[in-house]
Amino acid sequence: IAGITQAPTSQILAAGRRMTLRCTQDMRHNAMYWYRQDLGLGLRLIHYSNTAGTTGKGEVPDGYSVSRANTDDFPLTLASAVPSQTSVYFCASSDSLAGEQYFGPGTRLTVT
Amino acid sequence: GQNIDQPTEMTATEGAIVQINCTYQTSGFNGLFWYQQHAGEAPTFLSYNVLDGLEEKGRFSSFLSRSKGYSYLLLKELQMKDSASYLCAVMDSNYQLIWGAGTKLIIKP
Numbered sequence: 001i002a003g004i005t006q007a008p009t010s011q012i013l014a015a016g017r018r019m020t021l022r023c024t025q026d027m028r029h030n031a032m033y034w035y036r037q038d039l040g041l042g043l044r045l046i047h048y049s050n051t052a053g054t055t056g057k058g059e060v061p062d063g064y065s066v067s068r069a070n071t072d073d074f075p076l077t078l079a080s081a082v083p084s085q086t087s088v089y090f091c092a093s094s095d096s097l098a099g100e101q102y103f104g105p106g107t108r109l110t111v112t
Numbered sequence: 113g114q115n116i117d118q119p120t121e122m123t124a125t126e127g128a129i130v131q132i133n134c135t136y137q138t139s140g141f142n143g144l145f146w147y148q149q150h151a152g153e154a155p156t157f158l159s160y161n162v163l164d165g166l167e168e169k170g171r172f173s174s175f176l177s178r179s180k181g182y183s184y185l186l187l188k189e190l191q192m193k194d195s196a197s198y199l200c201a202v203m204d205s206n207y208q209l210i211w212g213a214g215t216k217l218i219i220k221p
Contacts, residue, residue, distance in 0.1 A: 042199070042210075042211030042214065058208065090154060090155070098142055103155050105153070106153075
């Protein structure tokens, strides 16, 4: 079934550790996004990529980095995790900049 | 600043109709989206409006007034499975989605 996969499903991480959240889509979408979702707040864009080889900063990029080496994969890295990065992280993709976004199942991350 | 407002929570009865409102102030406008999100799951696309008026899709309809910065999602013939959060999002001039915090809809039998 076509779609977006994310790994891991959940993770407990000690503060200061490095962590990469993986995201893969098989829909050949050009654009990909990383959001975080916190209780009582709307989804907030961390980083995005309009096409393979390019990335951009969203609303809350500090402490996170991304890469887009190919069309399918868009990993998100936390270089040195802090407790405020405890959240649910969603990866999404869209065929075009203005198109609907399709979401992965999410990664629940707890930083202790 | 950019802002999306929607009610935090609403309650409705199975079989009834409910309207979820969304008001927005954004830097530019390239369309308004509604998503459904069941607890513990990912958001899924419901509707898209870029021109004023009503878009109907089965039991769900979405309305847009760009001059008023206002949209609503109308759910008819409510079913228990419609219990979920409904997220309003506006695409700004940079083609980035600005999201509301979501409206939790509780359906009672």
